Amino acid sequence: MAQKTFTLLEQPARIIFGIGAADILGDELRHRKLNKALIVTDEGVRKSGVIGVIEKSLEKAGVAVEIFDEVRPNSGVQIVEKGTRIAKEESRDVVVGIGGGSSMDTAKAIGAMVTNEGSIQDYEGLHKLKKQPLPIVLLPTTAGTSSEVTLWAVITDEEQKRKMGIGSSMLIPTFAIDDPLLTISQPPNVTAAAGMDALTHAIESYVNTAAQPISECFALEAIKLIGKYLRLAVAKGGNVEARYNMLLGTLMAGLAFHQTRLGNCHALAMPLGGGKWQIPHGLVNAILLPHVMEFNLIGNLDKFTLVAETMGQKTDGLSLRKAAEQAIVAIKELNEDVGICQRLGDFGVEGKDLPEIAGEAIKSGNIAVNPRQTNIDDLISIAKKAL
Ligand SMILES: [Fe+2]
Known part of the structure; x- marks a missing residue:
């Protein structure tokens, strides 16, 4: 890489990673004199027994707990408002988000809205929050979003039928706990x-134009770990080694894209995850990724070749162009092996919808850092291939 000037953005002050690390939550809160927690989660996580472990840790530390378990996939403004009301009425001093991206993002938004005026819609975009939120602590139960280390919260605006990104360094959690044991009960389709x-x-993050030497280290190691362990985590959910390495790879991916933003795939995933389609976030990325990579390939043949090699593809004797293509082959094989064979059309997306989807996606800040310059027609043709 050229000798690039870069800024390393702030990250959570503390990330605690390890098997059984969730047990330490109570002590960490007590140490910070936080003793009235609002746990933000969903019904599934509550029933899975994960919350029981957390409650024990908090009880032992003398932290009072109120549980708000009404988060739903692609959680919306109304859930944030209800959670905020409860946090205020019950005088909570910390919000603890436990779950996948929706629970963690909802916890961030509730933390923000306890101290900021108006509605969460007022803060869409980057650095709009005015006041420091309540302390936010996040514990993921899926190896996917990395919301526990990023400055973003994605919330669905039910009325406008769209997803909003709220980004602020104030939304970086006070601390995060990554415990692979919390991810073990996830079923194969969710894991995939x-x-x-x-x-x-x-x-x-690795191939985009904002990549820098430190984000590249995290991104490439994440590609290696996820490329190696995702199949095993899907095939044998109880395999702790697979769960450990998937959560570690996910954390590293989060630390990378927190620095760099993403690309066309995530730009398109926003409208497709909201609106009338509501395609689950991980699934829509998996569907789009090979097509986005095909479009982006000529933007950085060297890096796509490294992605291919890191995922175990043989590139010896191939031209640079053909070697880079092996990265797409690796993604297609991985999708197939973990049971992702859907297309956008399976979720009701039609050709006539694509201009509207592309029109929304082009507004994303992820477009500006994509490794190949992109216009609306490009986005339409990428999405068309995934129909
Ligand atoms: Fe994502």
Whole structure:
């Protein structure tokens, strides 16, 4: 890489990673004199027994707990408003998000809206928040979004039928706990989709124009770990080594894209995850990724070749163009092996919808860092190939 000037953005002050690390939550809160927690989660996580482990840790540390388990996939403004009301009425001093991206992002938004005026829609975009949120602590139960280390919260605006990104350094959690044991009960289809989301983060961050030497280290290691362990995590959910390495790879992907943003795949995933289609985030990325990579390939043949090699593809004796193509082959094989064979059309997306989808996607900040310059027609033709 050229001798690039770059800024390393702030990250959570503390990331605690390890098997059984969730047990430490109570002590970490007590240490910070936080003793009235609002746990933000969904019904599935609550029933899975994960919350029981957390509650024990908090009880032991003398932290009072209120549980708000009404988060749904692609959680919306109304859930944020209800959670905020509860946090205020119950005088909570910390918001603990436990779950996938929706629970963690909802926790971030609730933390923000306890201290900021108006509605969460007022803060769409980057650095719009005015006041420091309540302390936010996040524990992922899927290896996918990395919301626990990023400055972003994605919330669905139910009325406008669209997803909003709220980005602020104030939304970086006070601390994060990554415990692979919390991910073990995820079923194969969730593991597969979340894992492909994390891999998309790593690849988009690695090849985009904002990549810098430190983000590249995290991204490439994430590609290696996810490329090696996703199949095993899907095939044998109880395999702790696979869960450990998937969560570690996901964390590294998060640390990478927190620095760099993403690319065309995530730009298109926003409208397709909202509106009338509501395609789960990991799944839509998995569907789009090979097509986005095909479009982007000539933007950085060297890097796509490294992606291919890192995922175990043989490139000896191939031209640079053919070697780079092996990265797409690797993604297609991985999608197939983990059972992702859907197309956009399976979710009701039609050719006539593509201009509207592309029109929304082009507004994303991820377009500006994509490794190949992109216009609306490019986005339409990428999405068309995934129909
Ligand atoms: Fe994502």
